Amino acid sequence: MQIAIPLFDRFAALDAVGPHQVLTHLPGAKIIYCSERAGDVCDDSRSLTIVAEAAYADVPHPDVILVPGGPGQADHMTPGPLQDWLIQADRTTTWTTSVCTGALILAAAGLLDGREATTYWLAMDELRRLGARPRRERYVFDGKYVTAAGVSAGIDMALALAANIAGVETAKQIQLGIEYDPQPPFNAGAEASAPAEAVSALRAASRFAAAEA
Amino acid sequence: MQIAIPLFDRFAALDAVGPHQVLTHLPGAKIIYCSERAGDVCDDSRSLTIVAEAAYADVPHPDVILVPGGPGQADHMTPGPLQDWLIQADRTTTWTTSVCTGALILAAAGLLDGREATTYWLAMDELRRLGARPRRERYVFDGKYVTAAGVSAGIDMALALAANIAGVETAKQIQLGIEYDPQPPFNAGAEASAPAEAVSALRAASRFAAAEA
Numbered sequence: 001m002q003i004a005i006p007l008f009d010r011f012a013a014l015d016a017v018g019p020h021q022v023l024t025h026l027p028g029a030k031i032i033y034c035s036e037r038a039g040d041v042c043d044d045s046r047s048l049t050i051v052a053e054a055a056y057a058d059v060p061h062p063d064v065i066l067v068p069g070g071p072g073q074a075d076h077m078t079p080g081p082l083q084d085w086l087i088q089a090d091r092t093t094t095w096t097t098s099v100c101t102g103a104l105i106l107a108a109a110g111l112l113d114g115r116e117a118t119t120y121w122l123a124m125d126e127l128r129r130l131g132a133r134p135r136r137e138r139y140v141f142d143g144k145y146v147t148a149a150g151v152s153a154g155i156d157m158a159l160a161l162a163a164n165i166a167g168v169e170t171a172k173q174i175q176l177g178i179e180y181d182p183q184p185p186f187n188a189g190a191e192a193s194a195p196a197e198a199v200s201a202l203r204a205a206s207r208f209a210a211a212e213a
Numbered sequence: 214m215q216i217a218i219p220l221f222d223r224f225a226a227l228d229a230v231g232p233h234q235v236l237t238h239l240p241g242a243k244i245i246y247c248s249e250r251a252g253d254v255c256d257d258s259r260s261l262t263i264v265a266e267a268a269y270a271d272v273p274h275p276d277v278i279l280v281p282g283g284p285g286q287a288d289h290m291t292p293g294p295l296q297d298w299l300i301q302a303d304r305t306t307t308w309t310t311s312v313c314t315g316a317l318i319l320a321a322a323g324l325l326d327g328r329e330a331t332t333y334w335l336a337m338d339e340l341r342r343l344g345a346r347p348r349r350e351r352y353v354f355d356g357k358y359v360t361a362a363g364v365s366a367g368i369d370m371a372l373a374l375a376a377n378i379a380g381v382e383t384a385k386q387i388q389l390g391i392e393y394d395p396q397p398p399f400n401a402g403a404e405a406s407a408p409a410e411a412v413s414a415l416r417a418a419s420r421f422a423a424a425e426a
Contacts, residue, residue, distance in 0.1 A: 012234070013230050013233060013234055014230055014231060014233070014234035014391065017226050017227055017230040017231075017261070018227060018230075018231070020226060020227070020258070020260075020261060021225070021226055021227035021364065021365075024258040024260065030260065031258065031260040031261070032260065033260070033261065040264060045233070045237040045244065047233075047237065047243065047244040047245065047246070047266075048230070048233060048237075048244070048246065048263065049263065049264040049266070050261065050262065050263055050264075051253060051262040051263075051264065053260075053262070100392075120392065121392055138394070138396040149392050149394075150391065150392025151234060151390075151391040151392050151393070152234075152368065152391050152392055152393040152394075152395065153392055153394075153396075155365065155395070155397075156395065156396050156397055156398060159397055159398050159399065160398040163398065163399070168399065169408065169410065169411070171398070171399060171401075172399050172401035172407060172408055172411050173401075173407075173408075173410075173411040173414055173415065175397060175399055175401045175402045175407070176401055176402060176403070176404070176407040176411045176412065176415055177364075177415055178227065178363065178364040178365050178402075179313075179333065179334055179362050179363025179364050179365055179366055179402055179403065180364070180365040180397055180402040181351070181362075181365075181366075181402030181403040181406065182365065182368070182369065182395035182397065182402070183351040183366075183369050184368075184369055184372055184388060184393055184395065185369060185372050185373040185376065185384070186372065186376070186381065186384060186385050186388055188384075188385035188386075188388040188389055189388045189389060189391075189392055189393040189394030189395070190389070190392065190394040191389070193394065194385060194386075194388070194389040195382065195385055195386075197382065197386075198382070198385050198386040198389045199389065201386055202386065202389055202390055
């Protein structure tokens with residue numbers, strides 16, 4: 001089972017590496033990081049560089065695609081190497097998935113038209129504009145398309161995906177293996193639970209326009 | 214504020230990248246991945262390579278050290294480049310931290326002698342043998358030494374550390390920024406909650422000997 005994770009300049013590292021740490025434990029799974037060209041790809045912090053071992057052209061028929069988000073997503077919203085590859089490769093995938101604003105790239109490529117999907121909490125309106133039916137869930141399954149909410153949600157989505165691929169017992173063993181028994185010190189990870197000041201600050205800094213009231 | 218994350222062959226990627234995604238948002242923070250030599254370092258899945266931009270010698274006085282774990286930890290339990298660097302650099306850190314079996318490296322370097330600490334659930338006895346006082350907590354603060362439980366626990370620890378460094382409000386804003394509102398599909402992330410079969414399977418495959426009864 002080949003799992004392709006496309007990387008682009010200014011991706012969000014945890015979007016990719018959270019699911020990686022889950023899916024790599026699936027029996028027979030082989031994760032391949034790919035990009036427009038094989039080589040170094042830098043995340044949005046500019047301090048983390050992951051090596052893409054393959055170019056998109058080298059990975060024509062992955063079983064699973066997982067598209068991360070991050071600020072660099074904005075550079076891939078029109079036809080180009082990433083979208084072209086996604087559209088072609090999606091034809092033969094078993095699962096096509098995304099984390100965070102990776103869903104916007106899938107949607108821009110036309111792969112989420114009319115489908116239920118989720119994305120980063122500040123990008124819901126943008127996802128709707130791109131033709132999907134946004135849902136505020138931690139992750140959403142719609143056929144073979146699976147989308148996760150922001151950044152850390154990829155871990156939850158990957159466990160649910162692992163259960164679909166290899167069964168619940170395998171998924172639970174993976175969860176224990178990565179000791180995923182989350183105990184955040186604060187309850188501030190969603191718009192509804194975070195302090196109003198945090199919501200306002202992130203909304204003000206957002207690159208996504210809110211829908212008109 | 215310089216945050217050094219040492220990498221070694223067969224580290225566990227999420228141990229490093231979970232905290233990375235939190236700490237990179239601290240005001241003034243600069244994360245530096247380092248290793249014995251600058252260059253590519255491959256994780257334990259053999260499919261993820263992160264570039265260490267610096268050698269240990271290039272990062273003599275980081276403010277924060279974060280040591281990941283993973284199977285490669287076993288190669289760094291005796292005096293050598295990583296331990297030598299840790300012992301020297303620790304003298305001037307504000308915080309010296311670890312995720313998962315990274316605590317065993319800190320302990321082997323003598324930095325956790327008599328201190329309360331935690332590690333991966335299967336490595337608690339090993340941590341005791343190395344002179345620390347193990348606690349089964351998600352993360353443990355003992356002075357400037359902060360240790361996290363297995364793999365995914367680094368995210369929780371990093372948020373607590375962020376609050377100590379920059380205040381609770383900043384930490385909460387980071388939590389919202391990475392939408393860390395965990396909703397695992399299963400409740401199997403700890404020895405106490407996982408199915409007995411999963412516990413047995415991981416225990417049987419463990420490289421750590423259990424304490425005698």
